[in-house]
Amino acid sequence: MPETTADLILKGGLLLxxxxxxxxxxxxxxxxxxxxxxxxxxxxxxxxxxxxxxxLTVSPGFIDIHAHSDLTLLVDPRNEPKVHQGVTLELIGQxxxxxxxxxxxxxxxxxxxxxxxxxxxPDGVDWDWRSVAEYLERLDGASTSVAYxxxxxxxRLAVMGLEDRPATxxxxxRMREMVATALDEGAFGLSAGLVYTPSAFASTEELVxxxxxxxxxxxxxxxxHRSYGRGAVEAYTECIEIARxxxxxxxxxHVALTDASVRGRAxxxxxxxxxxxxxxxxxxxxxxxxVAGSTYLHVYLPRWAAAGDxxxxxxxxxxxxxxxxxxxxxxxxxxxxxVLASAESPRYRAYVGRTLADVGSETGLPPVEAYRDLLIAxxxxxxxxxxxxxxxxxxxxxxxxxxxxxxxxxxxxxxxHPRGWGAFPRYLARYVRELGVLSLGQCIAKMTRLxxxxxxxxxxxxxxxxxxxxxxxxxxERVQDHATFEDPRRLPGGIPHVVVEGELVVHExxxxxxxxxxxxxxxxxxxxxxxxx
Numbered sequence: 001m002p003e004t005t006a007d008l009i010l011k012g013g014l015l016l017x018x019x020x021x022x023x024x025x026x027x028x029x030x031x032x033x034x035x036x037x038x039x040x041x042x043x044x045x046x047x048x049x050x051x052x053x054x055x056l057t058v059s060p061g062f063i064d065i066h067a068h069s070d071l072t073l074l075v076d077p078r079n080e081p082k083v084h085q086g087v088t089l090e091l092i093g094q095x096x097x098x099x100x101x102x103x104x105x106x107x108x109x110x111x112x113x114x115x116x117x118x119x120x121x122p123d124g125v126d127w128d129w130r131s132v133a134e135y136l137e138r139l140d141g142a143s144t145s146v147a148y149x150x151x152x153x154x155x156r157l158a159v160m161g162l163e164d165r166p167a168t169x170x171x172x173x174r175m176r177e178m179v180a181t182a183l184d185e186g187a188f189g190l191s192a193g194l195v196y197t198p199s200a201f202a203s204t205e206e207l208v209x210x211x212x213x214x215x216x217x218x219x220x221x222x223x224x225h226r227s228y229g230r231g232a233v234e235a236y237t238e239c240i241e242i243a244r245x246x247x248x249x250x251x252x253x254h255v256a257l258t259d260a261s262v263r264g265r266a267x268x269x270x271x272x273x274x275x276x277x278x279x280x281x282x283x284x285x286x287x288x289x290x291v292a293g294s295t296y297l298h299v300y301l302p303r304w305a306a307a308g309d310x311x312x313x314x315x316x317x318x319x320x321x322x323x324x325x326x327x328x329x330x331x332x333x334x335x336x337x338x339v340l341a342s343a344e345s346p347r348y349r350a351y352v353g354r355t356l357a358d359v360g361s362e363t364g365l366p367p368v369e370a371y372r373d374l375l376i377a378x379x380x381x382x383x384x385x386x387x388x389x390x391x392x393x394x395x396x397x398x399x400x401x402x403x404x405x406x407x408x409x410x411x412x413x414x415x416x417h418p419r420g421w422g423a424f425p426r427y428l429a430r431y432v433r434e435l436g437v438l439s440l441g442q443c444i445a446k447m448t449r450l451x452x453x454x455x456x457x458x459x460x461x462x463x464x465x466x467x468x469x470x471x472x473x474x475x476x477e478r479v480q481d482h483a484t485f486e487d488p489r490r491l492p493g494g495i496p497h498v499v500v501e502g503e504l505v506v507h508e509x510x511x512x513x514x515x516x517x518x519x520x521x522x523x524x525x526x527x528x529x530x531x532x533x
Contacts (some may be wrong), residue, residue, distance in 0.1 A: 003482040004046070004051075005046060005047040005048045005176070006030055006031045006036055006045075006048045006526050007029070007030050007031050007032070007048070007049065007468075007502060008029075008030040008048070008049050008050075008051060008059045008499070008502065008503075008504065009027055009028065009029050009048045009049070009050045009051065009500075010030070010051050010053050010058055010471065010473065011027045011045060011050050011051065011052055011054075012025075012027070012041060012054035012055075013025075013026070013027075013028070013051055013053035013054070013056050013057065013058035013473060014056070014058065015028065015055050015057075015059075015463050016040065016057050016059050016440065016441060016463075017059055017444060017448065017449065017461070017462045017463045017495050018060075018441070018443055018444060018445035018448060018449035018450070018462060019446075019449075019462060020441055021503075022067055022485040023057055023100065023430055023500075025040075025041040025145075026038050026039060026040060026041055026288045027038050027039040027040070027041055027042075027045070027202075028058060028426075028463065028469075028471065029353055030469040030471075030499070030502045031361070031502070032502065033227055033306040033467075033468065033469055033501045033502035033503075033516075034459075034465075034467060034468055034502065035388075035463065035464060035465050035466065035467050035469050036465060037465050038463060038465065039269060041344050044306065047502040049131060049252060051473075051497060051504065052329065053194075053473045053497060055475065056473040056474060056475055056496070056497070057473070057475070057476055058446060058463070058464070058471060058473050059179055059444045059447075059471070059472055059473070059474070060090025060444075060452075060460065060461050060462060060463060060467075060471065060472070061086060061087070061089065061448070061470030061471055061485040061498065061499070061500065062085065062086045062087045062089075062090045062405070062424050062447040062448060062465075062472060062474050063087070063090075063091070063092045063270070063404075063447065063448060063451035063452060063455075063460070063461070064082065064087045064089070064091065064406055064407050064409075064423075064451075065087070065091050065251075065329070065404045065405070065406045065454060065455075066091065066222075066253055066286050066406035066407065066408050067082070067087075067091060067092050067094070067288045067395050067406070067408075067409060068092065068094060068095075068118060068119065068255055068408065068409060068410050068411070068420075068503075069082065069090055069092055069144075069146070069283075069409075069411065070092045070093065070098050070099060070119055070162070071099075071119040071120065071121070071122055071234050072411050073092075073122075073142045073144075073146060074122075074125050074138060074139070074146035075123070075124050075141050077141060077143060077515050077517075078142075078143050078298075078513070079142050079143045079144045079263050079370050079517075080143075080408065080491065080511055081111065081411055081420050081421045081489070081491070082144055082407075082409070082420075082507075083144050083193040083498055083500070083505055083506055083511070084253040084427055084491045084492060084495065084498070084506060084511070085407075085419075085422070085423065085424040085492055085495065086112040086142055086424055086425075086446035086447075086472035086474060086495050086498055087118065087144060087407075087424060088145060088470035088471075088472070088499075088500045088501075088517075089144060089145045089146065089147065089460070089470065089517075089520070090145075090146050090147070091147045091148070091149065091188065091451075091455070092147070092193050093147055093148040093150060093151050093187065093191055093223065094148070094149060094151075094192050094193075094194030094224075095120075095153075095191060095192075095193035095196060095224040095252065095253070095410075096150070096152040096153035096154070096192040096194070096196055096199035096223075097111070097114065097115060097118075097151050097153045097154060097193055097199075098111075098115075098149075098154055098191075098197055099111055099112075099115075099129075099135060099154070100129060100130070100131060100132045100134070100148075100154070100182075100530040101115075101133035101150070101154070101155070101178055101181070102130055102154065102158055103130065103136075103158050104128075104473055105127070107157060107158050107380055108127055108130075109127075110157065110309060111154060111323060112127070113310050114197075114309070114310060114311070114514055116412075117296035117297075117298075117342070117380065117382065117383050117415070118295075118296060118410055118412070118475040119380045119410075119412060120385075120413075120472050121461070122426045123509075124423050127328075130228070131182075131185060131367075132148060132150060132181075132182040132183075132185040132187055133185040134323050134479045135148070135262065136148060136185070136521065137397075137519070138184050138518040138519075139519040140514045140516070140517075140518050140519050140525035141516065141518070142515055142517040143387070143500060143505050143511070143513050143515050143517055144229065144500060144517045145188070145470070145500065145501065145518050145519070145520055145529075146517065146518075146519050147519075147522070148186065148188065148189055148279075148410075148453060149186050149189050149190060149191040149222055150178075150183060150189070150190050150191070150463040151190075151191050151192075151193075151197060152179075152190055152191060152192040152193070152199050152202065152207070152210060152349075152437060153192070153193050153197070153198050153199040153277035155175050155178045155179060155182075155210075156175065156198045156199065156201070156202060157198055157311075158161065158172045159178070160198065161198075162197055162198050162307070162309055162312075163198075163201070164201045164307050165201065165203075166203055166206070167206050171205060172176070172209055173211075174204075175208060175210055176209060176212070176213055177219050179213050180213040181218045181236060182215075183213065183214065183219055183361045183489070184217070184521065185521070186519075186520070186521030186522055187219070187288070187453075187522060188219055188220070188455055188456070189214055189219035189220040189222055189249075189262065189522075190210060190211060190214045190219065190220075190221050190222070191221075191222045191223070191224070191253070191438070192207065192221070192222075192223040192224065192454075193223075193224040193470065194223055194225055194235070195224060195225075195226060195227070195299055196224070196299065196334045197306055197307070197308075197421065198439060199224075200226070201307075202243065202302065204238055204242060204355065206403050206446045207221075207246075208242050208245045208246045210442075210450075211242055211243070211245075211246035211247075211248040212246050212248070214246075214248050215246055215247040215248040215249070216496065217522075217529070218248040218456060218496060218522075218526050218528055219249070219377055219522065220241070220248060220250065220251050220284075220454065221242065221246075221248045221249070221250055221251065221258070222251040222252075222253050222393050223239045223242075223250075223252070223253060224253050224254070225238075225239060225253075226238065226481050227256050227257040228257060228259075229257075229259030229262060229388075230259050230261050230262065230264075231324040232258075232259070232262050232269070233262070233265070233268070233269060233272070234422050234441065236269060236272065236273075237272065238250065238275045239252065240272070240273070240281055240283070242278070243276075243282070243283070243496055244279070244280075244281050244516060247397050249282040249283075249284075249528060249529045250281060250282065250283045250284035251283075251284045251285065251302065251454060251458060252273075252282060252283065252284070252286075252288060253285075253286065254287055254288060254293070254406060255269075255285045255286065255287045255392070255393075255397045255403075256287065256389055256397075257269070257295060257389065257390075258293060258386070258388040258389055259388065263388075263389065263390045263393060264392065264393065265393075266392070266396035266397055267396060267494065270396065270397070270400055273285070273400070273402075280495070280526065282529050283400055283402060283405065284402040284403070284450070284454055284529060285397065285400060285403050285404070286403065286404045286405065286406040286408055287314075287394065287395065287403065287405075287406065287431065287453075288405075288407055288408050288409075288423050289398070289405070289419075289423060289426045289431060290394070290417070290418075290419055290423075290426075291387060291388075291389040291390065291391055291394060291425050292385050292386060292388070292389070292417065292485070293385070293386050293389070293408075293417075293499065294341060294383060294384065294385045294386070294408075294410055294416065294417035295383070295384070295390070295410075296380070296381075296382065296383055297338070297340075297375060297378075297380075297383065297384045298313065298373070298375050299340075300330070300333065300356060300385070301313070301326075301328070301375075302303065302329045302330065304325075305322070305325075305326065305329075305365070306376075307315070307376065308521055310379065310380050312454070313375075313380060313516075314375075314376060314379065315403055316381065316533050317372055317375055317376050317386035318376060319483035320434075321373065322337060323368070323369050323372055325413065326339075326371075326372055327366065327368045327369070327386060327490075330368050330371075333367075333368070334388075335355065335356040335357040335360065335367035335371070336355050336356075336357040337353050337355070337386050337388050337511070338355060338356045338384045338385070338386045339384060339385045339386070339485070340352050340353065340354055340355075340359060340374070340382065340383075340384060341383040341384050341385045341415050341416055342381070342382055342383040342399075342412070342413030342414045342415065343374070343377075343378055343382050343414065344378060345377040345378055347377050348374050348377055348378065348382070349414075350415045351523065352415050352487065353415050355410055356370065356371055356374075356528070358471040359371075359374065377453070383413045383416065384391065385415075385417050385485065394485055395435075395437050396429070398427075398431065398437065398438065398446070399437065400437070402449045403446060403450075404446050404447070404450045404454065405423065405424060405427050405443070405446045405447045405451075406421045407420055407424070408420070408423075409423065410437075411522065415486075415488060416488050416489075417487070417488065418483030418485055418488035418490075419483075419490070420483075420486055421482075421483035421488060421489055421490060421492070422481030422482065422483035422488075422490075422492055423481075424447060424478050424492075425474075425492035425493075425494065425495065426481040427443055427446075427447070428440075428474070428476065428479045429479055429480045429481055430481075431443065431474070433476065433477070433479075438475045439478055445479075448460075448461040448462075449461035449462055453529060453530070454521060454529055455520075455522075455526075456526025456528075457520070457523070458472050458526070458527065459527075467500065468499065468502075469502040470499065471498070471499040472495060472497070472498050472499075473492045473495070473496060473497035474494055474495045474496075475495075475496075477494075478493060478494035479492065479493070479494030479495060480492060480493045480494055492514075493509075495509075496509050497510050500514075500515070500517055501514050501516040501517065501518065510512075
C-alpha cells in the first residue's frame with residue numbers, strides 16, 4: 001500500500017480544545033484544508049511537510065465574535081493585527097453599521113462618511129458592490145476568514161434615510177425584505193447599534209419585526225444596547241424582550257457597565273439573563289478583556305444634536321446657541337474618563353493621548369466647549385478611549401457559561417484601543433496565567449468552540465478529523481499581549497504559528513504572506529444555539 005502523506009503535519013504538540021480535560025500529546029495531519037487525522041505522537045511522517053511544534057499547545061484557531069475589519073480586510077488582507085493573535089475567523093458587520101446592503105452609490109457614500117472614524121477612508125477600495133453577496137465576494141482571499149452580520153442601521157438608512165421617526169408599514173416591509181435577502185445571501189444574523197444614528201431611532205416594535213426573519217432562518221440578533229451606563233439594565237432588558245417576542249437567539253454585544261451608577265452590578269445583570277434563559281430565551285454574550293472601551297467621540301452627543309447626516313450635525317454644532325445647550329445636557333459627563341485616540345487637524349493632533357478634561361484645560365475652554373470645537377475641527381472623525389469599567393464586572397461577565405471572547409478592535413487612528421492587537425493573548429496571559437480566573441481549557445472554549453456554535457459552524461472549533469484546519473500554536477507560559485494604550489500597535493508574543501484553512505500563515509512569528517481565508521456564508525439549516533456540556 002502507498003504510504004500516507006499529508007499537506008502539513010503539526011508534530012510534537014500538546015493538543016487542547018473545548019472537549020479536552022487536559023492537553024494531550026499528538027500530531028495533527030492536515031489535508032485539503034481540513035484535519036485528516038489525529039495521530040499518536042512520534043509516528044512516521046513520510047513525504048509530508050512537517051512543522052515541529054514541540055513544547056507548544058495546539059488549539060483550534062480563535063474566532064473573534066465581534067470585529068471591525070470591514071474595510072481593513074479589503075485594503076490590508078494580510079490582517080496582521082488579528083492573525084498574529086491566533087485569530088483565524090472574524091465576525092464583522094457589527095453595531096448596526098457597515099457597508100452592505102446598499103441600494104445605490106449615494107447611500108454607500110453616506111455610510112463611508114458616517115464611518116470614517118471607525119474605519120478610516122483608505123485608498124484602493126473599489127466601492128462598486130451593492131448586495132451582501134457582492135460585498136462577501138470582495139472579502140475572499142485575506143489571511144483570515146470572515147463572517148458577516150446584516151447591519152440594522154445600514155438597512156434603515158437605505159429605506160428611511162436618517163429620519164428620527166417610526167417606520168411606516170411599507171417601510172418596515174421593505175426593511176424586512178432587505179434583512180431576509182441579506183440572510184439568504186450569507187449573513188449570519190442581524191446587528192444593531194442602538195446608540196448610533198439611525199439605529200437609535202428604531203422602536204422596540206421595529207426591532208421585533210426585523211428579528212422575525214432572522215429567527216426563521218436560524219440566525220441571531222447582536223445588539224449594541226441603548227445604554228451601557230445609567231440605563232444599562234433597562235437597555236439589556238429591552239433586548240431580552242425583543243428576543244422573547246420575536247423568537248430570535250440573542251447575543252449581547254461587548255457586554256459592559258460603564259457608569260459609576262451601574263459599576264459593580266454585573267451580578268444583577270447576569271441574574272436577569274439567567275432568569276430569561278430559564279424562561280426559554282437563548283442568550284449568549286461577548287466582551288473584550290479591558291476596563292476601557294472605544295468609539296467615535298460624537299456618540300456622546302445628545303440625541304437632538306446627533307440627528308441627521310454628518311453635514312447636518314456639524315452645522316448644528318456651529319450654531320452659537322449649541323454650546324450652551326450642550327453644556328446643560330452634558331453637565332454630568334466625566335471628561336477625565338475620555339482620552340482622545342485620533343485627531344488629524346493641526347489644532348488637536350498634539351492632544352492625542354490626553355483626556356478631554358486636559359484638552360479643555362490646556363486650550364482654556366470648558367471641557368464641553370473643547371469637545372464641541374474638537375468635533376467641528378475633526379469633522380466628526382475623532383475617536384476616543386473611555387476608562388469607565390471595573391475589572392470585577394469584566395471578570396464576572398467572562399465567567400458566564402455563555403460568554404465568548406472578542407476584540408471589538410478598531411484598527412485606525414493615531415492611538416487606537418490596544419484590543420485590536422492584544423485582546424486574545426491578554427485573555428490567556430492575564431485572566432488564565434496571572435489571575436487564574438479561567439482555566440486554560442475554559443478560555444480556549446470561549447475563543448473557539450462556543451463562537452463556532454454561535455455561528456452554527458459545526459465543523460469548526462474542535463480538533464477532530466474532518467474539521468476545518470484553523471489552528472493556533474502558542475506557549476501558555478509565554479503568550480503575552482504587548483499592545484498598550486500608549487503604544488497600541490505592538491504584536492503579541494508567544495504565538496509562533498497560525499494555520500488558516502490548512503495553510504501556514506504565521507511561521508515562527510513571521511507572516512508568510514499567505515492569504516487562504518474566505519468569506520463564509522451562513523449554512524442553510526444550521527442548528528440553533530445550544531450550550532454543549
